[in-house]
Amino acid sequence: MVKYVLPLTHPLLHVVDVSVTLSGLKILDNVSIGIPEGAVTGLIGPNGAGKTTVFNVISGFVQADSGQVRFDGTRLKHIKTHHLTSMGISRTLQGVGLFPSLTALDNVLLGGSAQVKSGIVADSLAMPWTDVEQRRLRERAYAVMEEMSILDVADRFPSELPYPVQKRVAMARALVSDPKVLLLDEPAGGIGAGDMADLARIIKSWVPNRTVLLVEHHMELVMDVCDLIWVLDAGTVIASGSPEQVRTDPAVLAAYLGEEED
């Protein structure tokens, strides 16, 4: 396992001094988080710490009051959510967020929306060049579904699938655009021990080709897969480091136990 010395010299994704206020509440207060390339970075903290808000800022759902997000050394201004996958950033949501009226395959194909350039005219006339791109996307969809071991449910609807399988479909949708960075929001939520072990294996198999930022409550999973962990509490970073460092950090223990530090 690679040891990361903080501060990171060249983080691939860098949240710099970001503050967010929502409905008068300070959700994030000068949060800086670096995500090194080719590693799994964890973002943990008690409920309401602001973990998902960090994701929301990166993915353009929430506008930061101040601070910036840098990707590959470039500042991202006015993040447009639909541009993320073309930039190489893909995100899963808490829960599954699958479309109930679409098959598992169509749900996965949707994740490659930005990869297929076609328009209303070309689509209605079924132009041959859209076919080529569609076919390429379809092959890619089958490949990621195989990777997630869900190829056999390609034609089923989400409501027919057990929850852990739905989560795999959602993950395949995030993978189909072949992202450089994956933002996973509670991928282990609602799944059992067996699926959790599979999940850990899958996440580890992505690095170093992909970079992962993981928000997760299941500590065993976080400690198992992460190379670097950031700990948020009440909108500020209270600790960071390797799993061993974070595990024994008194501030972290205090935050999780809900105690004040002496």
Place this chain on the structure above:
Amino acid sequence: MGSFLDYFLGGIANGAVIALMALALVLVWRSTRVVNFAQVGQAMFTSFIALTAVNITGSWLIGLIVGIIAGGILGFIVHVLVMRPVRRADASGAIIATFGVLIALQSLAAMIWTAEPRAYPTPIEYAGLTIFGRVVPLTGYDVFVFIVMIVLVLFLTILLTKTKLGLSMRASAFNPEVARLSGVRVSRMLAIGWIIAGMVGAVAGVLIAPISSLSPNTFDIFLVFAFTAAVIGGLDSLVGAVAFGIGTGLILSLVTGYSDASNAPIVALILLALNLWFKPDGAFSHHKARSV
């Protein structure tokens, strides 16, 4: 006094027109989750533009094409100028805005073309067909309208269910956040939904106009009928809109035939009320479309 068969045949043609207007309502609902009460206003306005084109060129077909293009443009304008700004408001705000657009379009049309009803030409003679040696209340034009509707439904079904564009539109309507994360340009999909609905509404308008005549208010009653059909059909189902559009046409034709034409809107509203009472999600809805 006609026979049941006569009323039935007359109802099919009426139903086809109602179905077309209901389709436009469904298209806007599917892409933006807004019931567009301005749809008949847009159809009326573009029918006037189409009629102007017919008067200049003398060609019904050119009128239709001009109407369709104008319908798409008007749909886009309504989306950008009115619906996009109110999108952040709650659902009732958006619905009230569509009423505003309806009134504005009707007033504007009255200013430009006056409120006097005008005749709209048909491409096929508007006269009863002779079947088994008897003249029935089904005209060649009615059959034409029916065929146009079927072709349009097939085209839209393929567009919405078999193409990537349709996939993106459905995703945008159902869960814009997930759609955006998947790389779908949601705002563009909403605009395309309004454009396509505007075009379909324009076709409906141009086809209704010869039957109802054209004035700023003559389409109003079709809003009641189309809304009934679309809601009973489940609001997000093209097939439902068509089936209940035709069904509504048939029922209204029978009501008109056996009682009086003025009872038709009341019956339509009773159908709507019964539907909302017993099956608020609509007969053809796959999933919960509305929470009441």
